[in-house]
Amino acid sequence: MSKSVVAKRYAQALFELSQTNGQTGSVHEDLLELKKVFQNNSELEQLLGNPRLTSTKKKELLAVLFKDANPLIQNILFVLLDKKRINETVNVIDEYNALANDAAGTTEATVFSTRLLTEDEKAAISTAFAAKVGKLSLRIENEIDPSLIGGIRLQIGNKIYDSSLSGKLERLKKDLIGS
Missing domain, CATH: 1.10.520.20 (N-terminal domain of the delta subunit of the F1F0-ATP synthase)
Incomplete structure (x- = not known):
C-alpha cells in the first residue's frame, strides 16, 4: 500500500x-x-x-x-x-x-501456482484463507510460477502461506542440514 x-x-x-x-x-x-x-x-x-x-x-x-x-x-x-x-x-x-x-470485507491475495487456477479452485482458496485474515473473502490474482513444482504459495499482504512442493523440499533441506 x-x-x-x-x-x-x-x-x-x-x-x-x-x-x-x-x-x-x-x-x-x-x-x-x-x-x-x-x-x-x-x-x-x-x-x-x-x-x-x-x-x-x-x-x-x-x-x-x-x-x-x-x-x-x-x-x-x-x-x-x-x-x-x-x-x-x-x-x-x-x-x-x-x-x-475494507468496505466489502475482502482483501487482495496473490496465489502462485504452476498452472492457471479454475474459478472453483480460487473460490475454495478464498473460503479457506479469508477467515484466517479476518475477512469475508479474498480477491485473488493468480500468477504462474513453474519453480513451485506443485502446490501453491499464497501471499496476503505481508503473510505468506507456502504449501508448494519446492517450499516443502526447502524446509526439509533446512531440517536435515540444520541451517
Missing part, C-alpha cells in the same frame, strides 16, 4: 463519490485495469508529465484512451493532471482498492 498522504486524500474522495453514486464496484474494476495500463506503459506517465504538451492535449489523450471507463475514472485522471499529480495515479488506485476492499 502507498505511503502517500496525497494519494490517500484523492482515493478517499473518489471512494466517497463512487459510494454516493452507487458505483463502487464498477469504479474498482476500472481502476484495476487502469493500474495495469500505468504499470505496463511507463511511457504514458512520461508523456503525461511532459511540460511541452498542453494540459488540453493531455486531457484529450486521456479521454480517448479511457473513453469506455467510468466517468469518475476520467474525472480523477483530469484532476490529477490539473494538480500535477498524475505520477500519483497508481498510489491513488492502491489506496482506493484498500478502501473498497
